[in-house]
Amino acid sequence: MDVSVKLIKRSLERRHKRSINATDLISEEDLQFIAELTGCSPRHRIPPCMTTPNLDRFRTASSTCNNRKNTRWGSANTPLTRWLPAEYQDKISLPKGWNPERKVNRHFLPLVREVSNHILRTANADVESDPLYTHLVTIFGQWTDHDLTFTPHSPVIRSFSNGIDCDKSCERTEPCFPIEIPKQDPRFGKNSEECIPFFRSAAGCGSGNTGHLFGASTIREQMNSLTAFIDVGQVYGSDDTKARFLRDLSSDKGLLRVNTQYTDNGRELLPFTNMGANMCATRTRITNDANAEEVPCFLAGDERSNENIGLTSLHTLLMREHNRLARALAKLNPHWNGEKLYQEARKIMGGYFQVLTFRDYLLHIVGPEFVSKQLSTYPGYDESVDPSISNVFATAAYRFAHLMVQPFMFRLDENYQEHRDYPTPLLHKAFFTPWRIIFEGGLDPVLRGLVGRQAKLNTQDHMMTDELRERLFKFSTELALDLGSLNMQRGRDHGLPGYNKWRKFCGLSQPRNQKQLGRVLKNNKLAKSLLDLYGKPDNIDVWLGGVAEPFVQGGRVGPLFACLIATQFQRIRQGDRLWWENKGVFTEAQRESLRETSLARIICDNTGITEVPEQPFQYRERRSGYTKCRNIPAFDLSPWKENTK
Numbered sequence: 001m002d003v004s005v006k007l008i009k010r011s012l013e014r015r016h017k018r019s020i021n022a023t024d025l026i027s028e029e030d031l032q033f034i035a036e037l038t039g040c041s042p043r044h045r046i047p048p049c050m051t052t053p054n055l056d057r058f059r060t061a062s063s064t065c066n067n068r069k070n071t072r073w074g075s076a077n078t079p080l081t082r083w084l085p086a087e088y089q090d091k092i093s094l095p096k097g098w099n100p101e102r103k104v105n106r107h108f109l110p111l112v113r114e115v116s117n118h119i120l121r122t123a124n125a126d127v128e129s130d131p132l133y134t135h136l137v138t139i140f141g142q143w144t145d146h147d148l149t150f151t152p153h154s155p156v157i158r159s160f161s162n163g164i165d166c167d168k169s170c171e172r173t174e175p176c177f178p179i180e181i182p183k184q185d186p187r188f189g190k191n192s193e194e195c196i197p198f199f200r201s202a203a204g205c206g207s208g209n210t211g212h213l214f215g216a217s218t219i220r221e222q223m224n225s226l227t228a229f230i231d232v233g234q235v236y237g238s239d240d241t242k243a244r245f246l247r248d249l250s251s252d253k254g255l256l257r258v259n260t261q262y263t264d265n266g267r268e269l270l271p272f273t274n275m276g277a278n279m280c281a282t283r284t285r286i287t288n289d290a291n292a293e294e295v296p297c298f299l300a301g302d303e304r305s306n307e308n309i310g311l312t313s314l315h316t317l318l319m320r321e322h323n324r325l326a327r328a329l330a331k332l333n334p335h336w337n338g339e340k341l342y343q344e345a346r347k348i349m350g351g352y353f354q355v356l357t358f359r360d361y362l363l364h365i366v367g368p369e370f371v372s373k374q375l376s377t378y379p380g381y382d383e384s385v386d387p388s389i390s391n392v393f394a395t396a397a398y399r400f401a402h403l404m405v406q407p408f409m410f411r412l413d414e415n416y417q418e419h420r421d422y423p424t425p426l427l428h429k430a431f432f433t434p435w436r437i438i439f440e441g442g443l444d445p446v447l448r449g450l451v452g453r454q455a456k457l458n459t460q461d462h463m464m465t466d467e468l469r470e471r472l473f474k475f476s477t478e479l480a481l482d483l484g485s486l487n488m489q490r491g492r493d494h495g496l497p498g499y500n501k502w503r504k505f506c507g508l509s510q511p512r513n514q515k516q517l518g519r520v521l522k523n524n525k526l527a528k529s530l531l532d533l534y535g536k537p538d539n540i541d542v543w544l545g546g547v548a549e550p551f552v553q554g555g556r557v558g559p560l561f562a563c564l565i566a567t568q569f570q571r572i573r574q575g576d577r578l579w580w581e582n583k584g585v586f587t588e589a590q591r592e593s594l595r596e597t598s599l600a601r602i603i604c605d606n607t608g609i610t611e612v613p614e615q616p617f618q619y620r621e622r623r624s625g626y627t628k629c630r631n632i633p634a635f636d637l638s639p640w641k642e643n644t645k
Contacts, residue, residue, distance in 0.1 A: 411424050411448075
């Protein structure tokens with residue numbers, strides 16, 4: 001919409017010789033017509049909450065009508081919210097650093113790849129393992145992120161104005177914002193490489209040049225295509241069409257679709273996507289086996305489910321758990337139809353993950369102080385709280401776990417030792433490889449690897465493994481990407497304010513010079529390296545500043561990200577009318593069951609694994625800390641039995 005309006009204006013301006021107000025060039029009717037053509041219009045219609053059935057009992061797929069007054073708060077396909085005003089180069093939409101010759105706070109912004117090379121680099125051999133937490137903590141971070149945030153980039157891969165292919169050119173032209181490779185970088189000039197392709201995030205309807213049409217802000221805003229609620233949308237989809245497509249409607253049993261060609265030792269696998277192009281890395285390319293059987297990507301509620309085999313395993317596990325719940329509920333209530341079984345199982349799954357996230361996970365990330373201050377006792381639903389995901393959370397703070405990723409995707413046997421038949425692959429050989437699940441032992445070895453091996457520890461000397469910095473998606477894209485550079489470029493694309501503005505937002509000190517920054521980071525050498533690049537602390541990209549801070553006590557992020565993450569989850573919980581603890585959502589007996597939710601039990605119920613650590617996020621040596629599945633209490637579904645008398 002934004003680009004259509006820009007192009008039409010430009011063409012009209014050439015025809016009108018006299019100076020004229022740009023908005024006078026296109027009539028309201030024409031703007032409305034363009035809105036209909038570009039799909040912007042339906043995004044701004046008020047959803048029909050009064051006529052939607054069961055709103056008090058079940059969520060809509062897109063979470064419209066969760067808030068009765070502000071029906072779009074927290075729903076899918078709405079703009080990310082701003083906790084601080086955007087800082088664009090042109091004050092409206094151009095990214096920070098779009099013109100590299102423009103100074104910011106009297107200093108040039110460094111190239112993000114240069115920052116990545118100087119600050120983030122970690123050879124695989126230098127990785128330090130986390131003494132407390134398992135690799136499941138890392139992948140669970142990605143799992144919850146994929147429940148809450150997805151910012152689509154422009155669906156067009158060529159420049160709007162001159163047809164340049166963003167994958168092949170280093171020119172900055174909407175929507176291409178390529179990441180320049182510094183001349184001294186070993187990658188520079190290799191295969192004539194001078195930049196890493198980067199596409200700008202799509203602008204939300206009603207932002208940029210289209211603001212006056214919808215009466216909204218004219219500052220460019222980015223979309224969140226997912227719901228802001230912990231509702232397991234990555235299993236079910238975040239819009240009605242996708243949700244329906246993922247269901248098995250061939251029977252009236254409330255089940256999700258499963259793979260019809262393959263199983264995992266008799267257990268269900270995700271269905272294949274029927275998309276024409278196969279994004280997934282071919283087995284032939286990785287194994288050099290010309291006769292290898294190729295398979296398409298798996299299909300799940302979130303399109304990133306194939307990103308790595310750890311994430312794919314969680315997607316598969318939770319699809320199985322939904323189907324297990326639906327079958328168990330059908331036994332309990334034979335009179336329930338498929339719709340009721342599906343909705344009740346989905347509702348229980350949402351309850352599971354609200355409990356697991358708040359009770360078991362967030363404590364390890366933001367530490368006990370922030371939990372007790374913002375995330376402990378449930379304060380009740382507050383309809384004046386907007387739960388929408390903030391731009392800084394999606395684009396910076398919740399990307400902290402990229403520094404907890406091990407360079408391997410571990411696969412372990414029944415004794416939690418390295419698997420003899422299916423050895424642990426390097427991470428870059430486990431991206432977009434659903435065939436590894438189908439042909440290499442299924443879920444069990446991967447899940448054992450997540451709970452039986454440690455996360456990487458983010459230290460100031462060894463931040464990001466080169467598996468993510470030099471070999472990201474190596475086998476499924478033309479050119480390997482650098483995740484650290486992508487994160488910083490994305491922050492600039494979204495116009496996120498710099499490090500100190502966010503420190504101020506959180507009530508923290510704002511270092512002004514090397515000495516003060518050294519004190520905040522407890523590291524003078526790192527402070528000097530950062531200021532050599534950025535000139536002043538204000539300019540430090542917020543993602544980088546956040547991950548460079550030493551951890552809060554008992555957590556795995558520094559004070560800035562602990563504040564931003566705790567604030568976001570506080571709002572998600574308080575602004576959710578269908579939160580599991582809110583009166584009337586579940587019965588008291590059902591809440592008692594949900595309080596006992598156990599991730600270990602979910603693993604036991606849906607795999608061939610027979611013993612697990614009872615607290616799968618906490619690393620234990622196998623001999624002392626593992627429990628036989630038969631000794632872990634089953635989830636009590638009896639409160640869901642409906643009295644039919």
